[in-house]
Amino acid sequence: MEGGGSGEDRFIARYFRPIAGSQGALGLLDDAALLSPPEGCDLVLTKDAVVAGVHFFPDDPPAAIARKALRVNLSDLAAKGAAPVGALMAIALPKGTPDAWMEAFAAGLGADAEAFSCPILGGDTVSTPGPVTITITALGAVPKGEFVPRTGAQAGMAIFVSGTIGDAALGLRLRQDGDAPAFAGLSGEQRAHLLDRYLNPQPRLALARVLRRHAASAMDVSDGLVGDLAKMLAASGCGGKVEARRVPLSAAAVAAVKADPGLLAVALSGGDDYEILACVPHAAVPQFTFEAAQAGVPVALIGETRAGSGLDVTDAGGHPLDLGSGSYSHF
Amino acid sequence: MEGGGSGEDRFIARYFRPIAGSQGALGLLDDAALLSPPEGCDLVLTKDAVVAGVHFFPDDPPAAIARKALRVNLSDLAAKGAAPVGALMAIALPKGTPDAWMEAFAAGLGADAEAFSCPILGGDTVSTPGPVTITITALGAVPKGEFVPRTGAQAGMAIFVSGTIGDAALGLRLRQDGDAPAFAGLSGEQRAHLLDRYLNPQPRLALARVLRRHAASAMDVSDGLVGDLAKMLAASGCGGKVEARRVPLSAAAVAAVKADPGLLAVALSGGDDYEILACVPHAAVPQFTFEAAQAGVPVALIGETRAGSGLDVTDAGGHPLDLGSGSYSHF
Known part of the structure; x- marks a missing residue:
């Protein structure tokens, strides 16, 4: 039963601070991120988890795993008519995950965050005796009242x-x-x-x-x-x-x-x-x-x-x- | 490599729809939740993951596990001066998790969501070959500019x-x-x-x-x-x-x-x-x-x-x- 501890801090500083450059991420120095919602907008929230061996192959390139974890959420935002405003990521890692794996994962995530204008605002890093598990919560914005629902279809x-x-x-x-x-x-x-x-x-x-x-x-x-x-x-x-x-x-x-x-x-x-x-x-x-x-x-x-x-x-x-x-x- | 499928839909309908009564949760019928941010407020975002055998004992009461998963996030909001506005939860479950476990977990989560005025807005349910892993993203609101940072202390x-x-x-x-x-x-x-x-x-x-x-x-x-x-x-x-x-x-x-x-x-x-x-x-x-x-x-x-x-x-x-x-x- 461990807490985060300073090992986690070093881990975050090494891998995630470089890709969390937006103002709201507060340099990942805080436990929380700050977001000023765009004026006149509703927020759209979506959260998907992916598990090694279930949603991706454990030997997939780490950058591709990071991209998939983010993009399945961005796809939800797109379908609701929303533009991304940011994301939070939690990753559960087996002990002994190689540095090179983490470096490639973080680089892939950072590149996508930039490409899709979806800054990484914060998250959590924990260890697990199980498979790599990544959860991303993405936030998007739509002009007030313009959310595209799943429920709006009519006959014809x-x-x-x-x-x-x-x-x-x-x-x-x-x-x-x-x-x-x-x-x-x-x-x-x-x-x-x-x-x-x-x-x-x-x-x-x-x-x-x-x-x-x-x-x-x-x-x-x-x-x-x-x-x-x-x-x-x-x-x-x-x-x-x-x-x-x-x-x-x-x-x-x-x-x-x-x-x-x-x-x-x-x-x-x-x-x-x-x-x-x-x-x-x-x-x-x-x-x-x-x-x-x-x-x-x-x-x-x-x-x-x-x-x-x-x-x-x-x-x-x-x-x-x-x-x-x-x-x-x-x- | 499985998708969610209709098994997931039944699962959500059974366990989580009853505890996701807020308007923004859209009856969990959508892939995304809708949130109208409170006027004049900044949003505070926090995300913590908890893993069985790491952050809690696998034989802890399921309601207590749900409470801890939510409350560690609410604690972050409190420290930033924020009031909860809602949460999203992703849970990775081993196959064969008993119905009674899920029922008690959902009941515990629902009771806390109500007690702390933090409605469950959405989330994801996936299967895992590893331990139960729960990730919660909590959103809070502070009046604009009143976020309490970690970085504001000065000498004296x-x-x-x-x-x-x-x-x-x-x-x-x-x-x-x-x-x-x-x-x-x-x-x-x-x-x-x-x-x-x-x-x-x-x-x-x-x-x-x-x-x-x-x-x-x-x-x-x-x-x-x-x-x-x-x-x-x-x-x-x-x-x-x-x-x-x-x-x-x-x-x-x-x-x-x-x-x-x-x-x-x-x-x-x-x-x-x-x-x-x-x-x-x-x-x-x-x-x-x-x-x-x-x-x-x-x-x-x-x-x-x-x-x-x-x-x-x-x-x-x-x-x-x-x-x-x-x-x-x-x-």
């Missing part, structure tokens, strides 16, 4: 998703079973694309402003497109349908699914996409699409909400799609 | 501490080695007092307003009085001295130290007190003491800051106190 709206879906889930499969026939025909570039999409999520912060202006409802896709959309519809009190052929896939994902059609279900229901799902009133669709493109984020119309409940995913013939493992496409 | 100020010191460290010793001669003469009530002070920290939120009005510098005592005061003085750029006989001890601690004088060092340098250290200009001492008493928090003047650096802890004769383990009282 367009369902959009950003980027491409399934790359990360396929990248994980590729990493776990690289010799599977499904991946045999992929180019080196395609393999690298899938692996990178699993390792380095890209939070869609550029879309936040567009969502605030046009989306009735939004969330990020972290647990798989189909499951997450079903959750959003249920939270909104409506149903919906998605045409599988409209769901945007990367060239690498298309190649893998062509080689093993069973991987379509993995792409549609796997996790870690960190793309944005949004429901947009039809009248706003042209402007939403235009502004998203201007922001550099491709978005695709994949379906429509309807009255009632449940989500139907249909194939090209309009039939319910078999998503494997005995589960069908009505959620 | 009075050093105060709240409550009594050393109970928790002695309670931990008692728990680990209850048959030690030092504890043989303690009454049942005294033993219970020490054990309770380790298990159930009491954040000094009632002192926050008094600190804002009168303290130049403050921090909570989590890693031991002597070490934490030395940190505060170093952060402020001054030195100080403390007379050990002025440090307030409970009747139980007095009895233990009388039986084993070596335990004085444990009391003064052990951790988990969660009392408040404050440096107060001499002119404000009478009003500080009066208002603290009005707030129901006893405070004791234990020493004085001085120019230079370092902390001297002296015995009744004015000699440097041996704090054991080869470390002396100059820090």
